[in-house]
Amino acid sequence: MDKIANAPAAPSGAISPAPADAVADLGVLREEIDRIDAAMHALLIERSQIIDRLVAVKRARGAESGSAFRPAREASMMRRIVDRHRGILPLDTVEGIWRVIISTFTYVQAPYAVHADLASGEPAMRDTSRFHFGFTVPFIGHMGAGGVVSAVARSRGDLGLVPAFAAPGAGAWWTALEGEHAPKIIARLPFVERADHPAGLPVFCIAHPVTDGAVTEVEVWSLHVSGWNGQAARALAPLAEIVAVPDRGLDGAALLASIPLDAEASLDTVLAALRASGVSVRAAALVGSHASRYTHTPQG
Numbered sequence: 001m002d003k004i005a006n007a008p009a010a011p012s013g014a015i016s017p018a019p020a021d022a023v024a025d026l027g028v029l030r031e032e033i034d035r036i037d038a039a040m041h042a043l044l045i046e047r048s049q050i051i052d053r054l055v056a057v058k059r060a061r062g063a064e065s066g067s068a069f070r071p072a073r074e075a076s077m078m079r080r081i082v083d084r085h086r087g088i089l090p091l092d093t094v095e096g097i098w099r100v101i102i103s104t105f106t107y108v109q110a111p112y113a114v115h116a117d118l119a120s121g122e123p124a125m126r127d128t129s130r131f132h133f134g135f136t137v138p139f140i141g142h143m144g145a146g147g148v149v150s151a152v153a154r155s156r157g158d159l160g161l162v163p164a165f166a167a168p169g170a171g172a173w174w175t176a177l178e179g180e181h182a183p184k185i186i187a188r189l190p191f192v193e194r195a196d197h198p199a200g201l202p203v204f205c206i207a208h209p210v211t212d213g214a215v216t217e218v219e220v221w222s223l224h225v226s227g228w229n230g231q232a233a234r235a236l237a238p239l240a241e242i243v244a245v246p247d248r249g250l251d252g253a254a255l256l257a258s259i260p261l262d263a264e265a266s267l268d269t270v271l272a273a274l275r276a277s278g279v280s281v282r283a284a285a286l287v288g289s290h291a292s293r294y295t296h297t298p299q300g
């Protein structure tokens with residue numbers, strides 16, 4: 001029995017049926033949406049074909065190391081996408097769609113897994129990983145940054161995610177990045193920062209040293225110092241972002257210093273500021289670099 005045909009008549013005052021031309025408009029608009037969806041899908045298929053050609057070119061140039069991830073290129077693509085966005089689709093959605101597109105095309109070029117440090121909270125780290133790398137790229141959790149760094153070191157081209165802030169009890173995990181062939185920090189995520197980012201946990205992305213497409217706007221140094229004090233911390237604040245943990249001895253500290261290279265800041269100015277504050281620097285090793293932090297404000 002046809003329930004609709006037998007439904008009681010709508011009481012007066014209920015929503016009246018849409019006029020015939022509005023129904024026709026809805027049909028036309030839905031056809032437009034189907035056309036756009038088919039065109040977007042066709043463009044993604046066309047993008048895959050370009051990626052196939054890009055893989056062949058990279059192979060021919062011998063540029064293919066372990067990972068196909070190119071941090072400089074990704075940072076500039078994400079900035080452009082965010083800057084040109086307009087309309088009612090939320091920025092979070094646009095950014096998330098392109099993170100999944102780019103990360104998955106990187107994965108189809110050369111499969112990799114993401115190893116993440118869950119020690120400072122699993123939900124935020126899992127959200128961050130899925131936002132930036134999607135669900136096709138395997139996610140592997142570790143209890144601590146040390147496990148992440150060794151998993152990346154053992155892999156062919158995996159990536160690691162470690163909090164980019166002083167996580168309680170984390171220790172000086174970055175000293176494991178000091179050797180010439182040890183993994184390095186190659187990016188800081190999110191590429192585009194903003195106050196209400198849905199996956200805004202600041203993380204360092206770790207990989208085997210990048211030979212092609214590294215970005216060096218911000219250098220990250222591991223420093224071993226003695227005499228670490230509050231005056232030194234204040235003197236460094238305008239020059240570098242510092243994570244400091246106790247290291248070998250009473251006033252010793254291991255520092256992870258992110259130095260945005262510009263007219264004022266460089267390793268030399270940071271070392272000079274440390275010495276002027278009575279801190280002696282025992283060792284310094286470059287443990288990575290990444291793109292400048294880029295902040296989006298709703299006013300642009």
Ligand SMILES: C=C(O[C@@H]1C=C(C(=O)O)C=C[C@H]1O)C(=O)O
Nearest residue numbers: 068069070073074101102105106
């Ligand atoms: C396509 C490339 O490889 C990776 C995938 C990208 C993409 O799908 O757009 C961008 C940068 C790389 O991480 C590339 O090197 O250009």
